Amino acid sequence: MPSETMLAAVLGEPGTIATTRLPVPEVGPDDVLVRVRRASLCGSDLKIRSHKFFGGGGPPAENFVPGHEYAGVVAAVGGNVDEFSVGDRVVAEAHRGCMRCVNCLAGSYTDCLNSGKREKGHRSQGMTVDGGFAEYVNNHVSTLHLLPASVDFDAAVVLTTVGSVMHAFDVLGSLIVGASVAVIGPGPIGLLAVQVARQLGADKVALVGTRASRLKLGEQFGADLVLNSRAEDAVAAVRDHTGGFGADIVLECSGAGPAVDQAIHMAKRSGKVVLVGFFAEPVLADLNHAVMNGISLQTVRGEGTGSVARAVSLAGQGRLNTDALVTHHFPLEDIGEAFDTYAERRGDAIKVMLDISDDAEATHGR
Structure with a gap:
């Protein structure tokens, strides 16, 4: 059993986060206590640290523990839980x-x-309850997925992001096989979107961005067209790549305001645009073009519809490359430096990991 207290990272004044000791969470009847092995930073975490999440409100400071991308080992289970074992x-x-x-x-x-x-x-x-930037975290039993033995903790944490991508394809309501797909934004979500699009049978996959190193990764992950939007007209290039029609599906993963208009004009008549990124401010876009061309706009907020479970399945089949996305590791005590590294993209940071516990590998996996 865990000790009575744990190391945890908590919010401070806007722009600050630091470690302290907190009580280990009490396990409710439907809860699973997870000893966190690995957690990663996400763009949402930057907004939470700055107190600008949820329209400027967000969780309280002082004793709130952020972190929504994490994996670990079951440390205790509630009385009603028989789906998992320590x-x-x-x-x-x-x-x-x-x-x-x-x-x-x-x-x-x-x-x-x-x-x-x-x-x-x-x-x-x-985001609304304590998360995984701590040695222990409570989860409702329904929010956990057993890891295959072949999936390590670094890869497991990235699967939360894969879940967001899977959810983005879910809302389309159609098969991806044979479709042309354009992805805007070669961050973690966009780079994983390229891989998932390929695994789902997309015919053509284009990746649009501004950072050469990220675009090169996109090529490795299966994009057959990569475009630097600072150097070329990405809309014209995608339309040319698709026989002049435009892409069947456009995923906007950057969260950059101008990219919404770009996505609308990149889509074919009756095409579909899914907004996956979070935007810092209101966006201007030519919605009349969307209306006149029958282009559908849809949105997703993170993972959903059981998408993480399907991401785990893909990873267990060896069909995802997550290693290339993990660029940095920090101990939990250095979480401030980890945040700054991620925010400032030091060393071309993509996925920044927190190594939270180093106990021996668990014995259970399927």
Whole structure:
């Protein structure tokens, strides 16, 4: 059993985060206590650190523990839990809906109508309840997935991001086989989107960005057209690449305001645009072009519809390359430096990992 206290990173004043000692969470009847082995930083974590998440509000400072991308080992289970055992290796997904509103009952638990209301059952790890930037974290049993033995903890943490990509393809409501796909933004989400598009049978995959090193990775991951939008007209190039029609599907993964208009003009008539990135401010886009050309705009917020479970399956089959995305490791005590490295893209940082515990590998995996 864990000790009574644990090392954890908590929010301070805007722009600061530091470690302290907190009580180990108490395990409820439907909870699983996870000893965190690895956690990673995400663009949302930067917004949470700056107190600009959720429209400027976000979680409270002082004792709030961020972190929604993490994996570890089961340390204890609640009395009602028989799905996991102590020692199991698991990865978490961030969102647990209330499972009582009409959206949750329809499977849209990331759009829970009781978002933020813990008393009604809603949880968002690291966003509305304590997350994984700590030695231990409580998860509802429904938010954990058993890791195959072949998937290490670095790869497991990246699967939360893969879940967001899988969810983005889910909302299209159609097969990807044979479709042309354009991805804007070669960050972790965009680079994984290239891989997933290939695994789902896309015919043509284009990647648009501004950083040469990221675009080169995109080529390795299966993009057959990479475009530096600072040096060339990406819209014209994608349309040319698709016989002058435009892409069937465009995923906007950058969160850059001008990219929305770019995505709309990159799509073919009756094409589909999915907005995956989070935007820092309101966006201007030529919606009349979308209306006149029957272009659908859809959005996703993180993982959903069981997408992390399917990401785990893909990884277990050896069909994802996540190693190339993990560029930095820091101990939890150096979380401030880890955040700065990620925010400033030092050393071309892509996925920055926190090594939180170093106990021996767990014995359970399938």
